[in-house]
Amino acid sequence: MxxxxxKYDLIEDYILGKLEGSVKKDFEDxxxxxxxxxxxxxxxxxxxEGTRYSGRKKLIGFLQNIEKNRSKNSRPAGTMRSLxxxxxxxxxxxxxxxxxIDNSLQKSPVKLAxxxxxxxxxxxxxxxxxxxxxxxxxxQAMNLYExxxxxxxxxxxxxxxxxxxxxxxxxxxxxxxxxxxxxxxCEVLYRTVIDTGEIFPTQAKWxxxxxxxxxxxxxxxxxLLQDLVAKNSEYSExxxxxxxxxxxxx
Amino acid sequence: MAKGSLFISFQxxxxxxxxxxxxxxxxxxxxxxxxxxxxxxxxxxxxxxQAFVIFYENVKSGKLTSIESNCKTYLFAIGKNKFYExxxxxxxxxxxxxxxxxxxxxxxxxxxxxxxxxxxxxxxxLSKLGSPCREILMKYYYQKNSMEEIAKxxxxxxxxxxxxxxxxxxxxxxxxxxxxxxx
Numbered sequence: 406m407x408x409x410x411x412k413y414d415l416i417e418d419y420i421l422g423k424l425e426g427s428v429k430k431d432f433e434d435x436x437x438x439x440x441x442x443x444x445x446x447x448x449x450x451x452x453x454e455g456t457r458y459s460g461r462k463k464l465i466g467f468l469q470n471i472e473k474n475r476s477k478n479s480r481p482a483g484t485m486r487s488l489x490x491x492x493x494x495x496x497x498x499x500x501x502x503x504x505x506i507d508n509s510l511q512k513s514p515v516k517l518a519x520x521x522x523x524x525x526x527x528x529x530x531x532x533x534x535x536x537x538x539x540x541x542x543x544x545q546a547m548n549l550y551e552x553x554x555x556x557x558x559x560x561x562x563x564x565x566x567x568x569x570x571x572x573x574x575x576x577x578x579x580x581x582x583x584x585x586x587x588x589x590x591c592e593v594l595y596r597t598v599i600d601t602g603e604i605f606p607t608q609a610k611w612x613x614x615x616x617x618x619x620x621x622x623x624x625x626x627x628x629l630l631q632d633l634v635a636k637n638s639e640y641s642e643x644x645x646x647x648x649x650x651x652x653x654x655x
Numbered sequence: 656m657a658k659g660s661l662f663i664s665f666q667x668x669x670x671x672x673x674x675x676x677x678x679x680x681x682x683x684x685x686x687x688x689x690x691x692x693x694x695x696x697x698x699x700x701x702x703x704x705q706a707f708v709i710f711y712e713n714v715k716s717g718k719l720t721s722i723e724s725n726c727k728t729y730l731f732a733i734g735k736n737k738f739y740e741x742x743x744x745x746x747x748x749x750x751x752x753x754x755x756x757x758x759x760x761x762x763x764x765x766x767x768x769x770x771x772x773x774x775x776x777x778x779x780x781l782s783k784l785g786s787p788c789r790e791i792l793m794k795y796y797y798q799k800n801s802m803e804e805i806a807k808x809x810x811x812x813x814x815x816x817x818x819x820x821x822x823x824x825x826x827x828x829x830x831x832x833x834x835x836x837x838x
Contacts, residue, residue, distance in 0.1 A: 452825060454768065463793075
């Protein structure tokens with residue numbers, strides 16, 4: 406852990422009221438004389454409060470949506486019959502659509518993989534697009550990745566030598582190769598993340614499974630999907646559905 | 656459902672559970688509020704939502720574990736206080752209401768020190784920050800999940816991985832705010 410991270414830990418503990426006794430007193434003494442520290446505390450406090458404020462607004466929005474749905478569900482009786490007919494017709498159409506799609510998908514693991522594929526989001530988002538001059542090499546690579554310029558992103562990732570970000574770089578390079586349908590290179594990189602990574606092994610398993618399906622290696626995909634189901638991760642449900650859809654029999 | 660199990664499930668960050676709990680007491684609260692305070696239904700909904708948010712935040716921060724009343728009593732008590740605040744802000748101060756309020760269970764409502772303008776700027780910066788940073792910060796600072804819980808919820812290897820990521824995400828957020836000249 407760097408000195409900067411240690412300083413940040415201390416600031417955060419102070420803001421969250423976790424400092425006690427002499428440590429707290431020492432910190433407050435330091436605050437009185439250190440303008441830079443005071444400024445840092447102020448910045449972190451704003452970021453923490455802003456995050457809580459945003460969370461509160463999100464929750465209120467969610468509750469307001471519940472109310473909107475309640476209003477929709479309690480329409481006057483006169484409009485209900487036509488609404489029911491409409492819903493019934495929509496359901497029939499959906500079922501018909503699902504049966505057609507499902508049948509066609511069941512026959513094609515490649516199409517299934519494509520249907521389930523969504524690019525993994527860029528870790529830092531597109532925060533600073535438009536001010537390219539101020540971006541670090543990693544941020545530039547991330548921006549290229551996020552805008553689906555996968556070959557350019559790979560070229561940029563390959564030039565990076567951030568030893569503390571190796572796993573992140575390898576994972577995003579693998580994602581970029583997958584975006585280019587280069588299954589051989591993405592497999593090697595995903596395997597590296599699965600075997601040695603700390604942050605992205607679960608995500609790597611999911612995307613490698615999709616790569617295998619697209620590359621018609623159903624058995625290898627199924628093994629990874631079974632792992633994901635067993636691990637009870639955010640990919641469990643999707644993996645379970647996908648396993649059923651490919652109708653894999655070991 | 657027993658009080659304990661309700662509380663535990665409420666802390667699971669499951670939107671369905673939040674919705675279930677919101678709906679569980681909503682109609683009773685509405686009937687009670689309209690009858691007791693002679694208010695419009697829209698006002699009653701607004702106050703119920705405010706009360707629910709405070710209730711949620713108090714549960715998540717662990718402030719509610721020592722309370723002797725159950726969820727419903729607590730929600731209604733916050734709601735009642737919110738109605739009194741609303742009445743007071745309309746300059747209809749009634750000393751009897753203050754006495755009633757003193758007998759209600761205490762709750763803590765977090766107020767922000769920073770201006771709404773600055774908080775809005777952070778909110779915008781968070782949306783620029785994108786996923787998964789936004790989720791990590793939200794889960795840690797608002798939903799009060801531990802590092803271990805976030806690791807489990809977001810499929811990271813362990814708590815120290817999340818801690819490391821959270822630090823990087825905050826540095827990134829700080830940079831965005833600097834670029835936006837908020838700092």
